[in-house]
Amino acid sequence: MLRFLSVALMLASPGLAQAGRTFALVIGVNDYRFVPVLDGARDDARDISSALGRMGADQIVTLVDADVTKQNIVQAWHLLASQAKAGDVIFMSYAGHGAQAPERVAGSEKDKLDEFWVLPGFDPKNISGTWHETVFDNELHQWFSEVSSRGVHVVYVSDSCHAGGMDRAVTGKFRYVEFGKDRLLGELISLMLKEQQPEPTVESVLPENVTLLAATAEALPVPEVVINGKPRGALSWSVARALEGMADRDGDGALMRHELEDYVFATVRMRSESLQTPVFTPVAARGSRELLLSLKPDGEMLVASRPAGQTGQNPIPVARELGFTPVLTVSVEGSATRPENTVEGKHPYVWDAGKGVFKTPNGDLAAENISPFTVNDVVQKYILLDFLQAMATRNTSLVRIDPEKPLYYANEKIKFDAEPGKYSNTIVFNLANTGEVQFLDMVLNGEPVKKTFLREMRVVPPFGSDHLVEISSDEPLEAVGRAMERGVAPKELLQMLTSRIDGKIASIAIIPIYTRAR
Incomplete structure (x- = not known):
C-alpha cells in the first residue's frame, strides 16, 4: 500500500511531413x-x-x-x-x-x-x-x-x-x-x-x-x-x-x-x-x-479507434465494445467460497485462501492477508481496472513517477507528476492492493481543489500491487471525487464512472506500483 506524504499534481494547458508508401x-x-x-x-x-x-x-x-x-x-x-x-x-x-x-x-x-x-x-x-x-x-x-x-x-x-x-x-x-x-x-x-x-x-x-x-x-x-x-x-x-x-x-x-x-x-x-x-x-x-x-485507413476503420474527440464523429465506443466484461476469471484454492462476479477459465487470477494471497494471471503477488471478508473488494478492484484499461487504450495520458522501477520496497519514496492536461476536470486516486479506493486530488473547471497538491508517496504494508489512476475529462467529475473523499467501494466507483465517462471523451493514465517488504 502507499502512504501519501505531501501533495501535488502538475496540470497545465497543453506544416506536416508527408510519408510515401x-x-x-x-x-x-x-x-x-x-x-x-x-x-x-x-x-x-x-x-x-x-x-x-x-x-x-x-x-x-x-x-x-x-x-x-x-x-x-x-x-x-x-x-x-x-x-x-x-x-x-x-x-x-x-x-x-x-x-x-x-x-x-x-x-x-x-x-x-x-x-x-x-x-x-x-x-x-x-x-x-x-x-x-x-x-x-x-x-x-x-x-x-x-x-x-x-x-x-x-x-x-x-x-x-x-x-x-x-x-x-x-x-x-x-x-x-x-x-x-x-x-x-x-x-x-x-x-x-x-x-x-x-x-x-x-x-x-x-x-x-x-x-x-x-x-x-x-x-x-x-x-x-x-x-x-x-x-x-x-x-x-x-x-x-x-x-x-x-x-x-x-x-x-x-x-x-x-x-x-x-x-x-x-x-x-x-x-x-x-x-x-x-x-x-x-x-x-x-x-x-x-x-x-x-495511417491511410479503408472506409471507417479509424472512426471508432482514434482517440475520443479527434475524429469529430460519433458514437465513441463504450468499454464493452473495447473488450471489457464486468467479471473476473479467478481460481480459488483452499476455500469453498467463490468471490462475487467471478468465473473459471484459462489464465486466471488466483486467490489462495489458505495463504491469504491474491495473485495476478502473471503469477505476481497482487495482495496479501486476503480473507473471505475482503476478497470481493480485491476482485472488484480488478474488474474496475479492466474497465479503466479498456478506456485508457482508446485515449491514454501520461503520469510520470520517479524512480521508475518494477518493484518498490518498504519505506521507499516515490514522486510523481501528471501530464499537462487539456481537459477541465481531473480526478486522481489510488486503487490499493486491498481494494480500497484512496482519493488523492481533484481539479474542477481548471482549478485545483487542494492548495497543496499530492507529490510524494511512501511504501508501507500491506504489500502487493497498487494502481495510481488519473482521469481527465470535460464531463462533470466532482460528484465522483466527492464520493471518493467520503469513501466508496470499487464496485460503486465503477457504476459512477460508467455513467459519466463510458462512451464519452476522457483520457486515463494508470501506473501499476508493486511493493514488497524486502
Missing part, C-alpha cells in the same frame, strides 16, 4: 522445435499484420512459426527493399526468442555482445547443421543501412529479449534463450565467420532514417503477459493498437514519433503491470514533427 515484414514465432515454445508471439504478429492492413499499408509479408526461416526472411526483406523508394517506409517487427553471443566486431557493442533472433530451425545440439537459422543484429544493421542510404525510412519493433533477471516472480514465459557457455557460442560465431558474407559494420552507429523500438533494455527480460485473457507481448499489443489509430492524438492520419512514443510508453507500462519500459532509438525524435507512418 508503407511496406511491412511482420514475424512471430511460438512453435520452436528445439528450444522452449512461446504462447503469444504468433498472435502478436497476426495482430500487428491485421492492424497494418487496416491502416492501409501497401504491402505486408507476414511470417509465423514454420514459415519463419532465414531464407524466407532474407527473400521477404529484399523483395520489400527492392520496391521501396526514397520517402517510403519499411516497417519490420519481430516477436520471438532472442539470445546473445560474443560480438563479432570488437567495439561494436557496449556490452561486447551481439544480439540475434532464434529462428524455429535453430538446434543448439546441432549447431553445425542449423547455425544459419539465426538473424544477427549486425545483419539487420546492414539491411537498414542500405535502404536508409536511399532515403527509405525504417521502423523496427523488437518484442524479444536477450538476457537479465527479474525482481518479481512472474510465471509467464520469457522471450530469451540461454544456450550455455562461451564454447558453444564461440563455435556458432566461428561458423558464421567462415561464410562468405560482408564484413559486419559497427552496429552502434544508427543509420539516419531508422527508428528502433525495443520491448525493454538489452539487459532486461521480456515476459509474456496476459492481456484480455491471452498471453501476449505488451509491446506488440500496444504497437498494434497504435497502428489502428489509437496513438494518433490529433486525428490527422499521421503517426508522429512523439505520438507513438507517448502512447507506447503509457500503454506498455499499464499492460505489463510495470514489468517493462520500452526503449526508443534514437532517444529523442529527429525533429518536433518527425513522421513515422501515414
Whole structure:
C-alpha cells in the first residue's frame, strides 16, 4: 500500500511531413522445435499484420512459426527493399526468442555482445547443421543501412529479449534463450565467420532514417503477459493498437514519433503491470514533427479507434465494445467460497485462501492477508481496472513517477507528476492492493481543489500491487471525487464512472506500483 506524504499534481494547458508508401515484414514465432515454445508471439504478429492492413499499408509479408526461416526472411526483406523508394517506409517487427553471443566486431557493442533472433530451425545440439537459422543484429544493421542510404525510412519493433533477471516472480514465459557457455557460442560465431558474407559494420552507429523500438533494455527480460485473457507481448499489443489509430492524438492520419512514443510508453507500462519500459532509438525524435507512418485507413476503420474527440464523429465506443466484461476469471484454492462476479477459465487470477494471497494471471503477488471478508473488494478492484484499461487504450495520458522501477520496497519514496492536461476536470486516486479506493486530488473547471497538491508517496504494508489512476475529462467529475473523499467501494466507483465517462471523451493514465517488504 502507499502512504501519501505531501501533495501535488502538475496540470497545465497543453506544416506536416508527408510519408510515401508503407511496406511491412511482420514475424512471430511460438512453435520452436528445439528450444522452449512461446504462447503469444504468433498472435502478436497476426495482430500487428491485421492492424497494418487496416491502416492501409501497401504491402505486408507476414511470417509465423514454420514459415519463419532465414531464407524466407532474407527473400521477404529484399523483395520489400527492392520496391521501396526514397520517402517510403519499411516497417519490420519481430516477436520471438532472442539470445546473445560474443560480438563479432570488437567495439561494436557496449556490452561486447551481439544480439540475434532464434529462428524455429535453430538446434543448439546441432549447431553445425542449423547455425544459419539465426538473424544477427549486425545483419539487420546492414539491411537498414542500405535502404536508409536511399532515403527509405525504417521502423523496427523488437518484442524479444536477450538476457537479465527479474525482481518479481512472474510465471509467464520469457522471450530469451540461454544456450550455455562461451564454447558453444564461440563455435556458432566461428561458423558464421567462415561464410562468405560482408564484413559486419559497427552496429552502434544508427543509420539516419531508422527508428528502433525495443520491448525493454538489452539487459532486461521480456515476459509474456496476459492481456484480455491471452498471453501476449505488451509491446506488440500496444504497437498494434497504435497502428489502428489509437496513438494518433490529433486525428490527422499521421503517426508522429512523439505520438507513438507517448502512447507506447503509457500503454506498455499499464499492460505489463510495470514489468517493462520500452526503449526508443534514437532517444529523442529527429525533429518536433518527425513522421513515422501515414495511417491511410479503408472506409471507417479509424472512426471508432482514434482517440475520443479527434475524429469529430460519433458514437465513441463504450468499454464493452473495447473488450471489457464486468467479471473476473479467478481460481480459488483452499476455500469453498467463490468471490462475487467471478468465473473459471484459462489464465486466471488466483486467490489462495489458505495463504491469504491474491495473485495476478502473471503469477505476481497482487495482495496479501486476503480473507473471505475482503476478497470481493480485491476482485472488484480488478474488474474496475479492466474497465479503466479498456478506456485508457482508446485515449491514454501520461503520469510520470520517479524512480521508475518494477518493484518498490518498504519505506521507499516515490514522486510523481501528471501530464499537462487539456481537459477541465481531473480526478486522481489510488486503487490499493486491498481494494480500497484512496482519493488523492481533484481539479474542477481548471482549478485545483487542494492548495497543496499530492507529490510524494511512501511504501508501507500491506504489500502487493497498487494502481495510481488519473482521469481527465470535460464531463462533470466532482460528484465522483466527492464520493471518493467520503469513501466508496470499487464496485460503486465503477457504476459512477460508467455513467459519466463510458462512451464519452476522457483520457486515463494508470501506473501499476508493486511493493514488497524486502
